[in-house]
Every structure is written in structure tokens, then in C-alpha cells.
Amino acid sequence: MPRRGCSSACANVSPVRLDAMDFVITTLLNALTLISILMLVGLGLAISFGLMNVTNLAHGEFVTVGAFAVYFVQSMGGSFWLGLAAAPIAGAVVGCILEFAIIRHLYSRPVSTVLATWGVSLILQQGLELTFGLGAKPVTPPIEGTLDLVFTVYPAYRLILIGIAMLTLLGVVLLISRTSFGLDIRTVIQNREMAEGVGINTRRTYAIAFTFGAAIAGLAGGLVAPLAIVLPQMGVNYLANAFFVVIVGGVGSIGGLVAGSVFVGGLTSILNYQISPSLAQAIVLLAAIVAVRLRPNGLFNGASR
């Protein structure tokens, strides 16, 4: 499979049939792969950065931990799917400990939170390197090979990735809109003091939401592991892109998350065909700044939470 180096989530797949339709659909599916990953990573950041006002610089490490979970399970002889099940659990465990040990004590001190989570991020990176050694970790996808989509052929695993990401997002939407815990979360987001006043333990709600976001980021790491270069430092790129997503999309709605991911993911994967990845990244940043200038409340403001 020909790949280009790519600083963001995963490399593009090049069209094989080389006609216009092939090009369009391959580009679309490449974009969709990246968008899917960004949505999952961005979700947790939308919760912590957007809703709880916590700048968590260790968010990228949830992705890393998820990818390493898949690697670890596979290296022990387990299947990819077992590893993928372990990925969100690994993310959740790290997230839960981080919330309990550090973040909940620093809600009123944003600068301390930035420094502390930055430190945690470095410690996690070093810890993974000490435990698993230097060098990229191999992760094999559950299925090799491609699927014939009439106009093009596309790697089957990437289609599975897109499917799982969409199902996860649908699950999250249902959780928030249909369950009683989802109602609690929406209440806390809208008015924390009043939520507390009607008997909701808002501290606990925050902790669960934070852990949940970490779990979804871990899942994203697991999903992307067969496509990406699995390194202790891999989380940094996801962190940067997820911040773009949340800032561009605006916080407080799944619609904003989707809009931000489409913007950042779409632009990145289209630009990656034309120019070098680092220039593409710079242009995305520039476009993000312009978008935020034009729509300070996000691309998707005014929607229901």
C-alpha cells in the first residue's frame, strides 16, 4: 500500500484506478478515516477543555495508551479485537487516575492544570518508553486486503474503522440524549450551581465524563494503531489536532464536534495530497484561526446541547 508520510492521524491511501471518480471517492474515504479518528479524540477534549474548562495536555496520551494496549495484547498472542477492547479500558484507567489524583484538585487553577498535565504527559511517554523500549511498535490489522467499491478499491480495515467510529459516536449521542446519566451531564453543563442545587453530585459527574472521554480517546488509539506509527510520542499530533477540532467546532454539542472534525480532518487530508504534511498542518492552523475569528462560538453554534 503506497503511503505518504503524514504528521496527522494516519497516512492517505492513494487512488489505484486513477480516474476522476476513483480519486474523489478515495480522497473522501481518506478524509473520513481521519475525521472519524478526530471525532473520537476530540470528544474527550470537548468534555474536558470545552465543558469543564480543564486544559488537559495529557489527552494525547490516552490515544497512545490505547494504541499500546492493542500492541501489548497482540504481543502476548491475543487478537486485535481483544486488544481493541482493552484500549478504551486502558484509556479510562489512566483518565480516572489523572482526574482523581490531579485534575479535581486544580479546577480553580487553570495554569497549574496546564503544567501538571504537561508533566503527566511527559511521565507517561517516558514510562511507556522504559516499559516497552525504543522504536515503533508493530500492530497488525485484523484483516488485510481491500474491498472493491465499484469505483475504487479501499483497504477493508479502514472501512471497519470508519464504521466503528460512527457507531461509537451514535452510541454517545444516544447515551447523552436518552439516558438519565446523559440528562445529568447536560444539566451540569448548562448550569453547574443549579445542577448541584437539585441534588446532582457534579464533582462525580465531571469525573465520570472525564474518564469516559479518556476511554473514547483510548479507543481511537486502538483503532488507529494498525495505520499509525505506534510510539510513546504519538499522542502529541492528536492533541494538537483535537484542540483545533474543539476550538473550530465550538463546544457543547455533538454537531460542533462533527463540524470541527470535518473541517480539520477534511482540510488536512486534502492538503496532504498537494503539499508536505508540515505545511499542510500550518495551513490547517491558519484556517482554524480564521474560522474562529469569523465564528467565535464555533461553526455549529446555536445548536442544542
Place this chain on the structure above:
Amino acid sequence: MLRTLAVSAGYGLLPVLNGIDLSVAPGEVVGLLGRNGAGKTTLLRVIAGALRASGGAVVLGDKDLTNAPAFRRARAGIAHVPQGRGIFNQLTVRQNLEVGTRAAKDRGDSGIPADIFGYFPILREREAQIAGTLSGGQQQMLAIGRALCGLPSVLLLDEPSEGIQPNIVQSIAELVPRIARERGIAIVLVEQNLDLVLKASDRCLVMEKGRIVHEGAPEAFADETLLKDLLAL
């Protein structure tokens, strides 16, 4: 029985309450009057736990709640309808009521009590409407209805008549004592609207600069000179 014992509180270094003693019995409506800035809202927030007391105690029945966080007080039975109502604007009327039942969680929550709609039939009609689109009066009824969904033993009402049409103020004046009697709730009613307090309350207190400076039956406040003196109307 709700009691505050020598409660003091403030914002930062600014003291607002200086030793408030208050007690309200089940089924009783206590009206709380006072000029702007006297500390009425602050007192309700301290009782509800939205603001910490710097001294004194808040006691409900035999439970000392002085150091309990707000959600524990809500679950213990203290319901607060704050100034400005605190409606969750983006939720529906029904969801607001459902969230109100969270306070009754530890005391056998059995969903939204049906008789809430007896007090406020409009809430049943508007069940599916987004709460932020209700009129001010309807939002106030929703806020009180939501508080009742938590099956409280204490209800703190902060200026329910603020920004509401006169006919709804009138019906709130009738409902407040009825709710207190029928449900055995101790109600503290903070109000600027004299007609409303005097009509709804069993007993009235006047606050000034963080202290209670006068107490009496509503009839005693009919005397205009006394009122002028106390409230500078």
C-alpha cells in the same frame, strides 16, 4: 424544622450576614423582607449550600448540614428556587421536572409526583416544550414545580414575583401557603412585592445589613409608617 444558628457569611472579605437566627416549622411560610442588598439572597444561598457559612450552623431536623455540599442538602430535603429561577433553558419542561426528582433519590424517588400538575396545570400542557421558550411566569411555576419534584421538607423561594405578570403573582400568592399546608413544607419566601408576602406568609422578618431587625405577623405590617421605616419605601 429548619434552623439557622448565628449564621454569618460573606463574599471574600466583605461580610454580608452577621449572626442570623431563623427557624421555620413544617407547613409554615416565613416572609423575608429587606431593602436591596440587605442579604436576603445570600441567606438563602447559605442555607442551600451554594455559599459556605463563615460561622454558625444550618440544621435540618436533627441533621447538621453546615458543612454538607449543596447536592447533599438538596437530597436531605432543602429545595432552592433562586433569584432568576435557574431553569435549564435547553431542556424540556419534562426534563427539568425529571432532573428535579434527583433530590429525592435517597428518599424513595418515585418519579415526577402527579399532584405537581394539580398546582401547575400549565406544566402538563407544556411538557414537551423547551423550557427557555416559556414566559417568565411559566418558568417560575416550572422552577417551583421542579423543586417539589425533589419531595423537599424546606422550600426557599427568592423573589418569585420578579418580572412576572400580576395575575400569575396573584396565583403564586395563593399557591405558596397551600403548598406549605398540603405538603407540610417549611417555606422561606423572600419578596419585594409586599402584597404577595403579606398575603402568603404566616410570619414576617425584616433584614437589614445582614441582621434580622424586626419580626411580626403580617397584619402588623399593614401599618404604613412601620413599613416606611423598615424598608424605606
